[in-house]
Amino acid sequence: MASENAQILPNVKRIFLVLSGKGGVGKSTVSTQLALTLQNCGFKVGLLDIDLCGPSIPRMLGLENSSVHQCAQGWVPVYTTPDQTLGVMSVGFLLANKDDPVVWRGPKKTAMIKQFLTDVYWQDLDYLIIDTPPGTSDEHISVMENLKSVRCDGAILVTTPQAVAVGDVRRELTFCRKTGLKVTGILENMCGYVCPHCSECTNIFSYGGGESLAEMGKVPFLGRIPIDPKLTKAMECGENFITSFNESVAAQTFISIVKNFIIQQEENIDVSENQ
Numbered sequence: 001m002a003s004e005n006a007q008i009l010p011n012v013k014r015i016f017l018v019l020s021g022k023g024g025v026g027k028s029t030v031s032t033q034l035a036l037t038l039q040n041c042g043f044k045v046g047l048l049d050i051d052l053c054g055p056s057i058p059r060m061l062g063l064e065n066s067s068v069h070q071c072a073q074g075w076v077p078v079y080t081t082p083d084q085t086l087g088v089m090s091v092g093f094l095l096a097n098k099d100d101p102v103v104w105r106g107p108k109k110t111a112m113i114k115q116f117l118t119d120v121y122w123q124d125l126d127y128l129i130i131d132t133p134p135g136t137s138d139e140h141i142s143v144m145e146n147l148k149s150v151r152c153d154g155a156i157l158v159t160t161p162q163a164v165a166v167g168d169v170r171r172e173l174t175f176c177r178k179t180g181l182k183v184t185g186i187l188e189n190m191c192g193y194v195c196p197h198c199s200e201c202t203n204i205f206s207y208g209g210g211e212s213l214a215e216m217g218k219v220p221f222l223g224r225i226p227i228d229p230k231l232t233k234a235m236e237c238g239e240n241f242i243t244s245f246n247e248s249v250a251a252q253t254f255i256s257i258v259k260n261f262i263i264q265q266e267e268n269i270d271v272s273e274n275q
């Protein structure tokens with residue numbers, strides 16, 4: 001058992017999972033922006049998309065026409081830039097026709113996820129961000145079980161502010177507790193709409209559900225990202241939102257999450273390791 005675990009992601013320093021109880025709350029958007037932010041901070045980053053039925057990461061990074069190649073050590077990730085500081089792996093790169101649906105039963109999905117965790121040749125990553133499927137299905141349980149065995153550093157739970165989405169995250173929180181997965185914190189996405197003309201923020205949905213849940217669950221509240229049409233557009237055309245719109249509230253919130261909750265965690269660990 002231990003030797004099997006030792007082979008999983010051996011060149012990766014830190015692993016963070018992005019989870020949501022519900023589909024469509026912006027999990028892939030958050031995974032992508034956190035990866036880009038970490039890259040901008042000078043780290044070597046991997047982004048692993050294990051949302052097998054809805055692999056949207058390749059499109060969000062403008063990589064939809066890319067394919068992975070095989071080398072002696074396994075699959076070589078697709079890199080976003082020639083300096084190879086952000087590598088991406090997704091089932092979307094393996095489909096012969098990009099519009100093909102993935103219609104696999106549970107065991108095949110579980111095997112594919114295991115393969116993604118063992119057969120991708122990541123070269124000395126500082127961070128691996130893993131975008132997971134929504135929910136807590138059988139498939140999801142096996143994903144988390146696999147990751148738990150490879151010292152996952154934290155789970156970032158994404159919700160929208162409405163009660164129904166927050167309720168789903170509450171279940172995800174319980175699930176993390178039961179599987180021993182450390183929760184980095186809860187992030188509220190699509191929280192209010194910032195008017196591009198006057199910058200006033202209007203709360204279209206309800207407000208603060210994720211923050212209350214974080215308080216109740218005694219886990220950090222990471223922040224809230226407003227609905228930003230520039231972010232939607234950047235995701236659609238594969239533009240780097242963090243560099244193009246660095247001053248926006250959304251980009252600044254991603255930067256603050258990375259600095260205060262992800263890098264900070266590493267600094268804390270380094271401090272205690274040096275004591």
Ligand SMILES: Nc1ncnc2c1ncn2[C@@H]1O[C@H](COP(=O)(O)OP(=O)(O)OP(=O)(O)O)[C@@H](O)[C@H]1O
Pocket residue numbers: 020022023024025026027028029030051054056134189190191225226227228229231232233235236250
């Ligand atoms: N804060 C935001 N501002 C504007 N658009 C957003 C924001 N967050 C997400 N979106 C848009 O909402 C849509 C859904 O987001 P995304 O695909 O990230 O959700 P998801 O939770 O990963 O969905 P799925 O469950 O299908 O994997 C995308 O078009 C994305 O660009």
